[in-house]
Amino acid sequence: MAATPPENESSESKALSTIYSDYLRNRISSFFRLSGSNFIGKLSNLYHQLTRARSRRRGPSLPLPLPSNSFDSIVVTSEGSRVFDVLQDILEHVCLDLHNIQKNLHFWQSKAEASNAQKVYFLIFERGPRAFIHGTIRLIRECVVEGSGMHNLSRSAAAYISERITVLTTLRYYLATFLAQVYIEVDRLGEDLVKDPEKSLPELLVTINGLFSKLEASISHFHAAHQCDSFVDGRYSFPLMLEKLPEVNQEGSQWTDCESRDAINLIYENLHKLDCYLADLVAKHQKPRKVTLYWTRYTLGFVGVSICSFWLVKHSRLMGSPDIDNWIHEAKDSTISFWKDHVEQPLLAIRDELFETFRKRHKGVMQQEEVQLTANSLHRMLLAFSEQTSGQKIPENVSEQKLLETVMSRYEKELMNPIKNALGGELVRALLIQIQKLKLDIETAMLELDQILRANEINFAILAALPAFFLSFLLLMLVRAWLKKDTRAEGRGRVARLQRRLLIVEVEKRIMQFQIFIDQGLENDAKCMYGLGLYSLDRLYRAVERHAKATGEWLCLRQDIVDLAKPRLRTAYKFTITSRMVQVYDCLLPSSKRQ
Numbered sequence: 001m002a003a004t005p006p007e008n009e010s011s012e013s014k015a016l017s018t019i020y021s022d023y024l025r026n027r028i029s030s031f032f033r034l035s036g037s038n039f040i041g042k043l044s045n046l047y048h049q050l051t052r053a054r055s056r057r058r059g060p061s062l063p064l065p066l067p068s069n070s071f072d073s074i075v076v077t078s079e080g081s082r083v084f085d086v087l088q089d090i091l092e093h094v095c096l097d098l099h100n101i102q103k104n105l106h107f108w109q110s111k112a113e114a115s116n117a118q119k120v121y122f123l124i125f126e127r128g129p130r131a132f133i134h135g136t137i138r139l140i141r142e143c144v145v146e147g148s149g150m151h152n153l154s155r156s157a158a159a160y161i162s163e164r165i166t167v168l169t170t171l172r173y174y175l176a177t178f179l180a181q182v183y184i185e186v187d188r189l190g191e192d193l194v195k196d197p198e199k200s201l202p203e204l205l206v207t208i209n210g211l212f213s214k215l216e217a218s219i220s221h222f223h224a225a226h227q228c229d230s231f232v233d234g235r236y237s238f239p240l241m242l243e244k245l246p247e248v249n250q251e252g253s254q255w256t257d258c259e260s261r262d263a264i265n266l267i268y269e270n271l272h273k274l275d276c277y278l279a280d281l282v283a284k285h286q287k288p289r290k291v292t293l294y295w296t297r298y299t300l301g302f303v304g305v306s307i308c309s310f311w312l313v314k315h316s317r318l319m320g321s322p323d324i325d326n327w328i329h330e331a332k333d334s335t336i337s338f339w340k341d342h343v344e345q346p347l348l349a350i351r352d353e354l355f356e357t358f359r360k361r362h363k364g365v366m367q368q369e370e371v372q373l374t375a376n377s378l379h380r381m382l383l384a385f386s387e388q389t390s391g392q393k394i395p396e397n398v399s400e401q402k403l404l405e406t407v408m409s410r411y412e413k414e415l416m417n418p419i420k421n422a423l424g425g426e427l428v429r430a431l432l433i434q435i436q437k438l439k440l441d442i443e444t445a446m447l448e449l450d451q452i453l454r455a456n457e458i459n460f461a462i463l464a465a466l467p468a469f470f471l472s473f474l475l476l477m478l479v480r481a482w483l484k485k486d487t488r489a490e491g492r493g494r495v496a497r498l499q500r501r502l503l504i505v506e507v508e509k510r511i512m513q514f515q516i517f518i519d520q521g522l523e524n525d526a527k528c529m530y531g532l533g534l535y536s537l538d539r540l541y542r543a544v545e546r547h548a549k550a551t552g553e554w555l556c557l558r559q560d561i562v563d564l565a566k567p568r569l570r571t572a573y574k575f576t577i578t579s580r581m582v583q584v585y586d587c588l589l590p591s592s593k594r595q
Helices: 006-035 038-056 070-074 078-112 116-125 129-145 149-188 190-195 197-226 257-284 295-314 323-355 357-390 400-414 418-424 427-455 457-483 494-520 523-551 554-565 571-584
Strands: none
Touching: 078 116, 078 149, 078 197, 078 257, 078 523, 116 129, 116 149, 129 149, 149 190, 149 197, 149 257, 149 523, 190 197, 197 257, 323 457, 357 400, 357 427, 400 427, 494 523, 494 571, 523 554, 554 571
């Protein structure tokens, strides 16, 4: 083995001395507290009050299984109220620890289901630069020397992932069992706590202390079997050591206020030690942080940003280049041109079309009058030509079609001798009449075309504004997607509703597995599964409270969740409740748009 650098030795020794000093200080303070030191007791009470206040700010959580009229009796004694506070804190802390374990366990289980190539990729590229260097060297060495580098790395990755799954699964098993035992004991003593709290509170405190001792024994056995070294993965590891309730009047029917207060403070201290131990142990087996997991992307991004920065500096004023200024001016001009062509002018055109209708209508009337004048002139010319050529009076109401037939027949005769008739005949006059007719046709066509264009001005303006509209709509959708992140179950969108329905599916799964273990006589596994069901119900409780209050469904939905948590309720009734929940409550429907 390579020698440890001096700076690492000094840091390890400092960390080791700090941990041992903290441990000795806690042991000494607990000794004096149990001996009756008022000063240490006051500090301990203050610390636990602050801890309790912090836990209260964590949001709603699954309530205790108490009778509905229990709170009327709890307020009689302050110690009884503190006991229920510490029980609620135990449930909250254990559920939060289970949530932390479950998140990391889900990550490692997804990695375990990946292919061998993906496992090797994770082992080399997703554990940081140091792991990348060591993994690359090992892969090259084993491929060159042994010829089985990928196979060995795949087995190493599988063992690395399997170890973390084993540790986290075992911790989840112990914590879920502990949670189920506490909840069952509270449910068992619920009526007695309401009727005779002075007699039931000592029994409950002794029972909770015994459950902490069982949890300590289980975790200590697991610690001794899987963690022989005190320094693992850059972290120091010590066994869990909880405080024991003093052997003073544990089975007595009544406790003094001092004994009850000491027992409650001891439970808070054990809860704090359990949180610290689990945080340290889970931190050594947690999933890599996002920076570590995607360090290659961040590195490439940093390199790309550096290259772009160098390129920008090269074309900036710092290096005497006007390129950036020119690009900025061009971009500004292009933006202004786009704004005028696709936003300003189309809007002005729509405004003119909507608010200047009278002016445009007057203009159309003038054009129609001009066309009418041309038509009247043509009619007089046709009438005079027909009267002159025929030598008789023609009525005023004769149609222009008959007059044109007369002109065209005369025109055809005049074309027999075009030179002679052009000088002394009616050929020139007939040509002028046809020119007047052509002018009338052109003006009529132009008037109709102008009417068509005026009728579609708004359409043309909208077409010109479509690029700006699409860009604005795309930007709006991106902003909406960024603001409405509803991937968590507490969100508002469709994905959040799906997450809440999956929580109910998870609850149903836990209930079914609990019943299977009960039928098989596996009591410990059944308690573990019941504890995991309580954890899922706690998550569901937190996720639906705000939405159910908004829809007025919270009272009924809360009672259904509490009923699902009851240990003595039959499994068939629980399945009936879950099937009703996903069909009735609006906050659990698959879509917010009901048919």
